Amino acid sequence: MHIEALPEGTVLHLLANTSSPKAPALDAEAKAAGLSLRTLSPGQWFAVSAAPFPFAELNDLKAILKPKADVVDQSHGRGRIAIRGSMATRVLAKGTAVDFALAEFSVGQSTTTLVGHIAVYLTRTEEEAFELIVLRGFAESLWDDLARMSVEFS
Numbered sequence: 001m002h003i004e005a006l007p008e009g010t011v012l013h014l015l016a017n018t019s020s021p022k023a024p025a026l027d028a029e030a031k032a033a034g035l036s037l038r039t040l041s042p043g044q045w046f047a048v049s050a051a052p053f054p055f056a057e058l059n060d061l062k063a064i065l066k067p068k069a070d071v072v073d074q075s076h077g078r079g080r081i082a083i084r085g086s087m088a089t090r091v092l093a094k095g096t097a098v099d100f101a102l103a104e105f106s107v108g109q110s111t112t113t114l115v116g117h118i119a120v121y122l123t124r125t126e127e128e129a130f131e132l133i134v135l136r137g138f139a140e141s142l143w144d145d146l147a148r149m150s151v152e153f154s
Contacts (some may be wrong), residue, residue, distance in 0.1 A: 001087050001153045002145050006080035010035065010053040011133060013072040014065065016043035026068060033061050038110040046110075046121065046133065079139030083146060084129035084148055087153035093132060094149040097120065116145045
């Protein structure tokens with residue numbers, strides 16, 4: 001069992017332009033910029049990268065995406081924590097109601113959930129690895145909760 005604080009990197013909140021009749025196709029633009037696009041809710045996504053996004057490049061990306069979505073940089077307000085290992089799903093199952101056995105929660109899938117009392121954006125990055133994005137002010141509490149929940153598996 002391994003819990004790791006991930007580098008700040010980049011977390012962009014993309015909100016679909018409501019004048020678009022269909023959901024925007026943002027995946028190609030996100031991948032071209034080195035970002036992983038993750039569904040947050042209808043018409044909303046997180047675009048995530050382990051690397052920080054330079055300001056000038058962020059402005060260029062905003063210009064490219066403007067017809068499809070608005071971009072809000074959340075990088076400085078969010079913390080990222082990885083949990084991995086053969087018992088990662090069992091640790092997380094102690095604090096959340098997500099059913100990790102469902103085929104719908106396969107690698108690459110994301111959901112917003114509570115871990116204990118803390119709102120978390122949870123993504124399965126590998127079969128036995130997850131990334132948790134949390135408001136920065138709750139990151140230390142989430143870390144402590146994950147450490148406590150994983151004690152029996154250490």
